[in-house]
Amino acid sequence: MTAPAFLFPGQLSEFAGMGRDLFESDAAAKSLLLRTSERCGRDLARIIFEGPEAELHENLAAQASVFCVSALAARALEGLGIRPSATAGYSLGNYAAMVSSGAVSYDDALDVLIAVFRETERRGIRGGMGAVVGVRRDAVDEVCALLSAAGKPVSIGNVNANTQFVLTGRADAVAAALEALKPRSLSVLPLTMNWPIHSALMEPVAEAVAPMVAGLSSIRDPLVPFYGPDGRRARTGQDVRRLLATEFVHPTLWNGTVSSMIEEGHKSFLEVGPGEMLTRMLRWIDRSVTCRPAGTLPAIRAAADIIGNA
Numbered sequence: 191m192t193a194p195a196f197l198f199p200g201q202l203s204e205f206a207g208m209g210r211d212l213f214e215s216d217a218a219a220k221s222l223l224l225r226t227s228e229r230c231g232r233d234l235a236r237i238i239f240e241g242p243e244a245e246l247h248e249n250l251a252a253q254a255s256v257f258c259v260s261a262l263a264a265r266a267l268e269g270l271g272i273r274p275s276a277t278a279g280y281s282l283g284n285y286a287a288m289v290s291s292g293a294v295s296y297d298d299a300l301d302v303l304i305a306v307f308r309e310t311e312r313r314g315i316r317g318g319m320g321a322v323v324g325v326r327r328d329a330v331d332e333v334c335a336l337l338s339a340a341g342k343p344v345s346i347g348n349v350n351a352n353t354q355f356v357l358t359g360r361a362d363a364v365a366a367a368l369e370a371l372k373p374r375s376l377s378v379l380p381l382t383m384n385w386p387i388h389s390a391l392m393e394p395v396a397e398a399v400a401p402m403v404a405g406l407s408s409i410r411d412p413l414v415p416f417y418g419p420d421g422r423r424a425r426t427g428q429d430v431r432r433l434l435a436t437e438f439v440h441p442t443l444w445n446g447t448v449s450s451m452i453e454e455g456h457k458s459f460l461e462v463g464p465g466e467m468l469t470r471m472l473r474w475i476d477r478s479v480t481c482r483p484a485g486t487l488p489a490i491r492a493a494a495d496i497i498g499n500a
Contacts, residue, residue, distance in 0.1 A: 194458040194497065195451055196267075196274040196290055197472075197481065198260045198283030202381065203465040204252045206243045209259035211487040212266055213239075219262050222296075226258045229297070230304050234258065247382060250307045253282050257303060260286035260463030261296060263485050267462065270494040276415040276456050280468055281348065281387065281442050284419055284433065290462070292413030293430040298406045302399065302434050309398040310385060317386025318361035319347060320368045323354050324376025330355050333370045337363050347388035348442045351474035356381070358389040392439045403435040415454075421446025423454075448475050460484040460493055 213219050213235070227234040232251050238259075246252060260283065264274075279287030285299040322330060327349075334344050334357070344367045347358030357364050361384075368378040386392060410427045418424040418433050421443040451459075459481040461468045472481040484493045 192455075192458060193273060193275040194460045194493075195276040195278070195456040196264060196287070196462045197448075197459050197468045198264075198277070198279040198286040198290070199256065199461060199463045199465055199468055200279070200281035200283045201249075201252050201256060201383070201387075203463060203467055204238075204246055204256050205464060206241055206246060207239060208255070208464040208485070209262060210239055212259065212262040215266065215487060219265070222262060222265075223258055226254055226300060229300055230254045230307075249310075249385060250304070253303055253307065254300070256282060256464060257285050257300065259485065261289060263462045263490065264290045266487065266490050267460070267484060267494070270490065272460075272494055272497060274414055276417060276451055276454075277412075278417040278447050278451060279419070280444055280471075281419070281437075283463065284437050286463065287416055288412075288430055288434070290414075291416035293410060293416055293424070293427065294406065294434065295408035298408045299434070302403060302406075305399045305402055306395055306438055309395045310392070313394055315386065315391060315395065316361065316384055317359055317389065317391055318364040319356055319358045319381040319383040319385075319387065320364045321354070321356050321377075321379040321381060322368065322371050322375050323378075325353055325355070325371055325374050327352070327355070329374055330357070330367075330371065333367050334359075337366055337370075342366060343389070343391065345389055346441055347386075349445045350471055351445050354471075354474055356388075358386045359391065360386065387438050388441050390439065396436050396439045400435050403431055406431070406434075409434070417447045417451050419443060419447060421450055423450065444471070445475055448472065452476055452479055458497075 277287040277291045342363035344359035344363035348356035419442040466483045469481045
């Protein structure tokens with residue numbers, strides 16, 4: 191069977207207890223989580239496994255935890271001989287996807303993640319995000335344009351599928367957009383995010399971290415195809431460097447990213463990390479391809495058995 195492509199989830203995939211079996215699987219896995227904790231100044235093992243769960247949803251704890259658990263899942267798959275045919279990440283998942291593709295080291299990607307957190311907090315940047323399902327793109331664009339023109343900046347931050355979007359911007363603007371779109375949608379849902387990720391409001395952070403990203407020595411051309419959040423394959427180290435420095439400013443075109451992968455021959459996917467959000471989301475994009483969760487040791491072993499027997 192053709193090797194599967196690895197898809198890495200983003201923030202809000204975190205949950206209490208995630209990755210425990212991966213963490214306890216061997217000394218190297220424990221070492222990675224402990225090293226991640228030290229670098230970001232959070233006791234991630236305690237936060238993930240003991241709680242309180244509210245602490246896990248704090249931005250740095252959530253992002254570092256999802257990143258680490260995703261990397262551990264990819265490591266477990268590769269330990270069973272399953273290597274990706276390609277990688278892609280949903281929002282925060284881009285960090286793990288870049289690492290899995292061989293385009294940047296784990297530590298350098300983690301340092302960028304931490305730097306983005308610190309610069310966002312230092313500047314006091316706040317906002318909100320919300321999901322809209324079952325509505326046309328032109329209707330979303332119209333509402334966002336009207337509110338933004340009225341001094342309430344809001345825009346599409348994630349295109350999950352043709353009729354499934356995540357809005358981002360100032361918190362009151364996102365709330366107003368969700369209210370305006372409610373009569374035209376199947377559902378709207380405010381998300382528990384207090385940053386305006388994937389919006390122009392994050393541009394000062396991109397400017398601040400750019401010199402750091404420019405100096406990273408581990409960045410190189412991906413060793414396996416890496417598809418970026420702009421819907422295109424990132425072929426060079428220069429592409430990877432640009433995405434590392436800016437992916438949190440620009441929209442995540444997940445629909446386009448996955449569609450590009452499918453068009454280029456990738457038909458089997460594994461969701462490598464906590465939860466099953468991307469597995470469910472793929473059904474909105476293309477039901478002809480398969481995606482299986484691979485964020486726990488039982489799921490990873492089951493995926494390995496299916497791939498080995500195909």
